Amino acid sequence: MPQRALEVICRKLHEHDYKLTRQRQVILEALMEHTACHLSAEEIYSIVKQRYPDIGLATVYRTLELLAELDILQKMDFDDGRSRYELNDGAVHHHHHLICVKCGRVIEFADDLLETLEAMVSRKTGFQVLDHHLKFYGLCGACRTADEG
Amino acid sequence: MPQRALEVICRKLHEHDYKLTRQRQVILEALMEHTACHLSAEEIYSIVKQRYPDIGLATVYRTLELLAELDILQKMDFDDGRSRYELNDGAVHHHHHLICVKCGRVIEFADDLLETLEAMVSRKTGFQVLDHHLKFYGLCGACRTADEG
């Protein structure tokens, strides 16, 4: 994530008449320093609190909701009872997530490759696909070899 | 869902040394009478309560968890703040879900068609895929025509 991305995001906020507060900046910085981490709101809160101790948890939630609305980040669910967040990289479609059912690790899989299926969905049902979330459950390489050994 | 399916499920419970209580039977019957409904725990609770008024909500949750563990039903998340449940039809892979971002309707899409992608995941990452959840977000046919009109 290039440093310039922060400017781009700030401009996007501005375009939608949202103010650029220090809290929002700090939250964005924290997210940019922890890409591919799938942070929860509480985790983001504790990171941000080190740099800005007066921030409130509700502000973190409100900011995350706002950023998701502007497509700046993505709210995700890995079935662990809380939402997790990840900055978008600008691509139209996201990568997929591989969730290990044994150790709980979450691995990313870059290729999208759902165009064919999306086209078929649209043709068969009349549903216009705008986005998708695909999660694979299974055993990661480490747990697989641990099982065999 | 054939009526015989209940027997099959009961046998499966028995094989795993789980007792066949009246509560579990009633919950299973309710699920079989409401297939393709994506019921929440609370909805199942209120349906079951009509036929068995003394049942407790915790029992519903415990039973659903048990049935999910035995692969008898599937726990799903449609981002509405609660889990939803659906009996499995015996197929190895499930259908996908199309979620309309405007009216919230959930539509099912029967074709699976992820074998190629799963094979690629396995080849590229060493991750052994056991299951997957795929959700498409977009506009259903009705909302699409409403937009255009």
Next chain:
DNA sequence: CCGGAATTGCTGCCCTTTCACATTATAGGC
């Protein structure tokens, strides 16, 4: 630098889900 409007922090609440524990019901052996 001012003023109005957006934003924040705090607090407490809502909601779903789960826990603890006393009570009850089930299934296998006799």
Next chain:
DNA sequence: GCCTATAATGTGAAAGGGCAGCAATTCCGG
């Protein structure tokens, strides 16, 4: 068919994530 060990249940309460309301503060165009 009955008895007993043991699993399962119901109740009530509480955990935990997430969010609403409100007074106080901060931002930013003019």
